[in-house]
Amino acid sequence: xxxxxxxxxxxIVKNFAIAxxxxxxxGMLVGxxxxxxxxxxxxxxxxxxxxxxxxxxxxxxxxxxxxxxNAIFMGIYYSLQRLCKARMFSDLLSNIHFWGWQLIIxxxxxxxxxxxxxxxxxxxxEWPIDIAITLVWVAFGINMIGTxxxxxxxxxxxxxxxxxxxxxxxxxxxxVNSIELPVSxxxxxxxxxxxxxxxxQWWYGHNAVAFFLTxxxxxxxxxxxxxxxxxPVYSYRLSILHFWSLIFLYIWAGPHHLLYxxxxxxxxxxxTVFSIMLIAPSWGGMINGLLTLRGAWDKVRTxxxxxxxxxxxxxxxxxxxxxxMLSLKNVNAxxxxxxxxxxxxxxxxxxxxxxxxxxxxYWLFPRIYNTALYSKKLANMHFWLGTLxxxxxxxxxxxxxxxxSLMWKEFSPLGTLQYPNFLETxxxxxxxxxxxxxxxxxxxxxxxxxxxxxxxxxxxxxxxANENTxxxxxxxxxxxxxxxxxxxxxxxxxxxxxxxxxxxxxxGGIVEFIPTFLIKSNIPTIASVRPYTPLELEGRxxxxxxxxxxxxxxxxRPFRSETERYGEYSKAxxxxxxxxxLWGSKRTGPDLWREGKKYPNSWHYYHMENPSxxxxxxxxxxxxxxxxxxLDYSDLESKIITLRKLGVPYSADYENLAKxxxxxxxxxxxxxLQRNGIAADGTEEIIALIAYLQRLGTDIKxxxxxxKK
Amino acid sequence: xxxxxKFLSLSRTLLMMFLFSFISNMATQTQGGELTKSYYDIVAxxxxxxxxxxxxxxxxxxxxEEIKREKKFALGFQKVKGYIVGLKPIEKxxxxxxxxxxxxxxxxxxxxxxxFNYLFYGSxxxxxxxxxxxxxxxxxxxxxxxxxxxxxxxxxxxxxxVKSGALLDENTLTALKDAAAIKSGxxxxxxxCTVCHTESGAGLVGxxxxxxxxxxxxxxxxxxxxxxxxxxxxxxxxxxxxLNPRQIQEVSSFILTLRGTNPSNPKAPEGVLYVQQDSLKGx
Numbered sequence: 003x004x005x006x007x008x009x010x011x012x013x014i015v016k017n018f019a020i021a022x023x024x025x026x027x028x029g030m031l032v033g034x035x036x037x038x039x040x041x042x043x044x045x046x047x048x049x050x051x052x053x054x055x056x057x058x059x060x061x062x063x064x065x066x067x068x069x070x071x072n073a074i075f076m077g078i079y080y081s082l083q084r085l086c087k088a089r090m091f092s093d094l095l096s097n098i099h100f101w102g103w104q105l106i107i108x109x110x111x112x113x114x115x116x117x118x119x120x121x122x123x124x125x126x127x128e129w130p131i132d133i134a135i136t137l138v139w140v141a142f143g144i145n146m147i148g149t150x151x152x153x154x155x156x157x158x159x160x161x162x163x164x165x166x167x168x169x170x171x172x173x174x175x176x177x178v179n180s181i182e183l184p185v186s187x188x189x190x191x192x193x194x195x196x197x198x199x200x201x202x203q204w205w206y207g208h209n210a211v212a213f214f215l216t217x218x219x220x221x222x223x224x225x226x227x228x229x230x231x232x233x234p235v236y237s238y239r240l241s242i243l244h245f246w247s248l249i250f251l252y253i254w255a256g257p258h259h260l261l262y263x264x265x266x267x268x269x270x271x272x273x274t275v276f277s278i279m280l281i282a283p284s285w286g287g288m289i290n291g292l293l294t295l296r297g298a299w300d301k302v303r304t305x306x307x308x309x310x311x312x313x314x315x316x317x318x319x320x321x322x323x324x325x326x327m328l329s330l331k332n333v334n335a336x337x338x339x340x341x342x343x344x345x346x347x348x349x350x351x352x353x354x355x356x357x358x359x360x361x362x363x364y365w366l367f368p369r370i371y372n373t374a375l376y377s378k379k380l381a382n383m384h385f386w387l388g389t390l391x392x393x394x395x396x397x398x399x400x401x402x403x404x405x406x407s408l409m410w411k412e413f414s415p416l417g418t419l420q421y422p423n424f425l426e427t428x429x430x431x432x433x434x435x436x437x438x439x440x441x442x443x444x445x446x447x448x449x450x451x452x453x454x455x456x457x458x459x460x461x462x463x464x465x466x467a468n469e470n471t472x473x474x475x476x477x478x479x480x481x482x483x484x485x486x487x488x489x490x491x492x493x494x495x496x497x498x499x500x501x502x503x504x505x506x507x508x509x510g511g512i513v514e515f516i517p518t519f520l521i522k523s524n525i526p527t528i529a530s531v532r533p534y535t536p537l538e539l540e541g542r543x544x545x546x547x548x549x550x551x552x553x554x555x556x557x558x559r560p561f562r563s564e565t566e567r568y569g570e571y572s573k574a575x576x577x578x579x580x581x582x583x584l585w586g587s588k589r590t591g592p593d594l595w596r597e598g599k600k601y602p603n604s605w606h607y608y609h610m611e612n613p614s615x616x617x618x619x620x621x622x623x624x625x626x627x628x629x630x631x632x633l634d635y636s637d638l639e640s641k642i643i644t645l646r647k648l649g650v651p652y653s654a655d656y657e658n659l660a661k662x663x664x665x666x667x668x669x670x671x672x673x674x675l676q677r678n679g680i681a682a683d684g685t686e687e688i689i690a691l692i693a694y695l696q697r698l699g700t701d702i703k704x705x706x707x708x709x710k711k
Numbered sequence: 712x713x714x715x716x717k718f719l720s721l722s723r724t725l726l727m728m729f730l731f732s733f734i735s736n737m738a739t740q741t742q743g744g745e746l747t748k749s750y751y752d753i754v755a756x757x758x759x760x761x762x763x764x765x766x767x768x769x770x771x772x773x774x775x776e777e778i779k780r781e782k783k784f785a786l787g788f789q790k791v792k793g794y795i796v797g798l799k800p801i802e803k804x805x806x807x808x809x810x811x812x813x814x815x816x817x818x819x820x821x822x823x824x825x826x827f828n829y830l831f832y833g834s835x836x837x838x839x840x841x842x843x844x845x846x847x848x849x850x851x852x853x854x855x856x857x858x859x860x861x862x863x864x865x866x867x868x869x870x871x872x873v874k875s876g877a878l879l880d881e882n883t884l885t886a887l888k889d890a891a892a893i894k895s896g897x898x899x900x901x902x903x904c905t906v907c908h909t910e911s912g913a914g915l916v917g918x919x920x921x922x923x924x925x926x927x928x929x930x931x932x933x934x935x936x937x938x939x940x941x942x943x944x945x946x947x948x949x950x951x952x953x954l955n956p957r958q959i960q961e962v963s964s965f966i967l968t969l970r971g972t973n974p975s976n977p978k979a980p981e982g983v984l985y986v987q988q989d990s991l992k993g994x
Binding site: 262 | 809
């Protein structure tokens with residue numbers, strides 16, 4: 003058999019690795035800043051683009067798509083070449099992928115603080131960037147599938163199955179969730195509204211966790227863990243079982259983010275049961291990882307790389323058990339909208355993604371630089387700082403979530419809310435916010451040590467950009483040999499494998515979407531619900547720009563403790579013109595769905611100018627720029643036309659009247675403010691925001707009144 | 712080595728701080744009210760977490776090369792363990808090693824652990840029953856029903872309270888005169904009302920409470936009603952959910968004591984001149 007000479011491309015791996023480290027530091031630093039703002043709101047320095055609402059999405063995007071994203075590509079580009087015994091399909095595509103991805107990250111880092119956002123969680127980027135993501139993802143896909151096709155290995159190893167499923171599913175998720183109609187170059191409205199938008203968004207959001215934070219990392223675990231431990235993978239059968247069951251079941255679980263919402267009950271229940279069924283498939287990955295370490299546990303005591311990996315896999319196991327428990331309705335009733343969820347995601351992000359990334363980085367750098375790790379001691383220190391950081395983070399957020407939730411729900415013996423003032427429940431957990439930030443600081447210190455250690459390692463070694471190697475050419479035998487199982491056959495067919503994964507991951511979404519979109523009884527309409535006025539619409543876009551939905555929900559759940567506090571619970575039919583939906587996922591502040599007409603205009607004016615003037619000790623930042631800025635409504639016509647195309651019943655030619663209507667309504671609010679001694683002339687941004695807030699959730703109140711008469 | 716001790720002591724201090732703040736937090740938590748239903752949910756979750764930890768313990772310590780230690784146990788235990796864990800002894804793993812290797816990674820053909828299968832089948836059976844229970848038999852409550860029941864329960868409790876006299880009869884309401892009630896009313900006022908009415912009651916967003924002019928009447932019953940129901944058009948919110956009847960009575964009584972205090976920077980009078988009669992002539 004003749005050996006073919008070729009080389010592995012290490013340069014692209016190195017590029018992605020460096021990007022991982024840089025964005026990791028940036029993303030975690032932003033996280034630390036917003037964690038601190040929660041107990042020290044003045045840290046935004048009254049600068050719009052440093053304010054919590056705007057940089058919280060920057061943190062999530064930087065950590066998910068920049069840190070973890072680059073780590074995935076680093077992990078895949080290194081392992082895929084070796085598992086296929088082939089260089090990447092095209093160096094040009096590799097470079098387009100790398101630089102394209104970095105440009106997208108930079109675009110995100112610029113647009114998000116400027117308030118250019120779609121408001122949909124983990125899909126905040128506006129439509130031109132969405133298109134760029136699609137193109138780069140296609141480049142990555144061609145490069146990966148191309149490499150697999152020209153491989154010198156007869157079968158695809160389990161890691162590659164996970165890589166393929168990742169690529170296919172992320173493509174589907176991104177495209178379906180990002181279908182939006184542009185208003186202008188940097189503004190768009192999603193085609194879905196209200197309940198449907200929520201369903202699509204959380205189908206996406208949940209599976210971004212599944213197919214961006216989980217499946218590629220499981221693939222990487224299957225390569226780097228056996229490599230680092232020098233042990234065989236525990237069970238091939240378990241790999242098959244948990245791979246297919248995981249990708250099939252995961253896609254259904256999105257609605258567990260919308261329990262007790264206006265989503266139809268049957269979809270919610272599907273979200274619950276599919277989450278419960280996910281425990282075993284998720285644990286399949288964990289036990290296959292941990293049992294691979296059989297016979298190597300003595301090494302775990304001394305080898306920091308294995309330590310990182312063991313904690314990562316354990317964190318994965320804990321988070322994937324906690325997740326299904328949080329999907330049970332009675333647990334979710336306590337945990338949803340609280341810090342418990344923040345604890346849950348950070349066990350996954352800091353433990354599973356972070357620690358596996360660090361383990362891989364420490365393993366990989368010495369190899370591509372032909373040297374040993376600069377300091378094992380520093381790596382151990384990084385491990386302990388990180389672990390302690392995770393413990394602080396998770397325990398404090400668990401505690402604060404449960405505390406606050408119980409306070410929200412508690413009734414006095416006389417039947418009124420024990421803590422009617424929302425702020426009281428916030429002030430109670432401020433100490434937990436301080437502990438959380440301390441945990442974050444420990445973790446951040448850890449990654450800084452890691453960067454230093456890796457830079458030193460690189461400096462003492464010699465980088466080999468192209469690693470020469472040789473392997474026999476693949477003898478093509480397309481005949482299905484008798485002895486092979488069907489799955490072994492499939493492992494030789496990347497295209498068929500990708501298509502089968504596509505079918506498997508599509509079923510859940512299709513079953514949940516089609517009835518919710520087509521069957522009327524799922525979203526009962528309410529006659530009194532009307533589209534927003536032009537001024538309210540502009541106000542709503544300001545609400546989106548400032549990302550108020552980072553901290554305020556707009557969804558009253560059907561609990562007595564919530565209807566007493568906020569008002570009537572949310573009905574599906576109230577949200578039919580909401581492009582996008584703004585239900586939110588966390589209540590750092592109170593729910594706003596029934597905010598309309600609760601306070602006078604002047605209250606809102608003073609409150610936005612300086613929240614603690616109306617709610618002493620409030621942790622909400624001030625928004626003085628809403629008072630200074632003049633409302634820009636130059637896109638109003640285009641907004642009305644776009645929304646009409648999406649089915650919002652604005653009458654024909656309404657776009658021509660809209661500006662007059664807007665100015666008229668603004669004038670009314672300005673007059674009311676002037677009467678209360680506020681110098682406003684109706685051109686300020688805040689006027690629009692007040693108009694929007696005063697409208698929130700009031701359509702159905704009107705309805706009740708007319709019914710009574 | 713020196714570093715290691717320093718590091719350990721640092722982490723111990725941090726951990727102590729952490730535990731301390733938890734305990735102090737817990738202390739403030741348990742002061743008010745009885746244990747709610749959700750409390751038991753949390754106990755249930757904690758129990759599940761304990762089971763989970765035991766399972767993890769099983770994984771970490773019950774497996775692997777430490778099998779020798781277990782010779783002490785009776786053979787029966789080994790058998791049971793076989794049914795649950797189903798591991799092949801590590802010495803025999805070459806029998807189940809596949810021929811293939813990917814970049815030197817080998818794979819074993821171990822059986823799927825039986826406990827894993829039990830867990831998987833169990834969760835599937837649970838799910839089938841769950842869907843049948845809620846959506847075919849409708850024996851489980853969907854959210855709207857659950858909410859209705861919660862409200863019915865609260866209404867029953869309220870009726871009990873009225874019967875026992877714990878809730879006020881608004882038709883025979885009087886102003887409280889004793890110092891303790893006025894003091895408590897003042898506390899409620901300072902906590903909730905000063906943002907709009909200022910500390911002295913001179914008015915800001917809300918009207919002046921110290922003069923003789925009242926928009927909605929200045930008697931105890933009038934004030935009680937305005938606080939309880941609010942005047943949403945003018946921005947006065949309803950305090951019905953936030954203050955109990957006794958508290959509203961106390962703060963109304965306190966507001967009556969503000970009359971004629973002539974604070975600095977008073978808001979101009981609004982409403983009509985109100986002649987205090989009922990409240991002063993001691994109804």
